[in-house]
Amino acid sequence: MARFVALVLALAQAAAALALPLDARSSSPKLVFAHHIVGNTFTYTQDTWTNDILLAASKGIDAFALNIGPDSWELGQVSSAFAAAESLSANTTFKLFISFDMSVFPCSQASHASTIQQYIQQFAGHPNQLQVSGRPFVSTFSGESCTFGTGSVNQGWTNVVRTSGLNAYFVPSFFVDPATFGSYPVADGVFGWNSGWPTGNFNITFDPDQSYIANLGGRAYMAAASAWFFTHYSPQTFDKNFIYRGDDWLLAQRWEALIAHRDAVDFVEVNTWNDYGESHYVGPIEGVQPASQAWVDGFDHTAWLDLIAHYITAFKTGAPAPITRDRTFLWARLAPANANAPADTVGRPANWQWTSDALWAIIQLTSPATVTLTCGPSALTAPLPAGTSKLRLALVAECDVASSVTRGGQSVAFKPEGMHFSTAPAAYNFNAFVVASP
Structure with a gap:
């Protein structure tokens, strides 16, 4: 454990050296956050928070958005997260802020405002509270119907974040028509939660973001970034069983x-660090899962973090991130979309037709090389330039995934353990199996 912390601490210090301090960027920030579900942290200790913060900071992430609900124990975990961040303040500028999950917080009466205000007040002055324009940053998931006993949503939230000595920098995720953003002057910006994935059978575009930006009138825009979406709950539990399209890298x-x-x-905002139930986690599988073990256990996603780190550098600096070593990033579903799994009584997820059976590869090369991808009868060999390239390999039969990079007569093979495509799966698991070469 000590060696792990020392290694990640060194990576965090290196990442911090590449970026300006938060205070220097506050007037025109280019910041990256990760959405952290506090509801999945019941068993966390401060050391767990420390490890999460060090890992996130080492990848260029500036802050965790602490998604909280009304359960009383969550306050203790938020306090533990802030304590962990403060204990690392000599090594990283990592920050935290609260994202209130208004799908579960009551917000129809004036008295409902006090719990939210108390959270904001308790941490607003903490040295690790994210400040933008000198004000504590606050966000939400939903909240577009909250009036807090007033005559409008805007007045309700104004009473929450602009009174009792509060002056929060408020960037909610309201699920409303962007054309109505003018009705919410309380918002200093808006978070486009669903901008991170296509919600229909089409490839992702920047068009939804453009709609947000065009209607914000110069206020801040917070975009989402995600890699996957699959949830598989029965009608007897959370009754969510569908995918969003994660194809085409x-x-x-x-x-x-x-x-x-x-x-x-x-x-x-990276959606998410640890939402296991919807399969878009990029952090370690730890804490308490929301009954998602059937499709999460054995499907580690942390390899995506290195790829995210590469893009974060380019987003912050405006320049391509340097590639210092050859890397192969691979992900795929491990069964055909139309395969039958009769023992799985939850059934095949809705929208299953939106995804193709393919291995998605991102190849990073320090100099030109030939890259080969194989899985059973499917094989692809391509000469690739230095830099970042994309490859796609169709998966058509029972097989094990393998890849190789060949340069100057020398070949380096990568055969990821457990990346087996099965045509007779035991369950409808549309989660992504994610690996990266050493």
């Missing part, structure tokens, strides 16, 4: 668009 394409439009994007 979603993670890479999303970050490339954000980099191309970086002048119009103030903040990016």
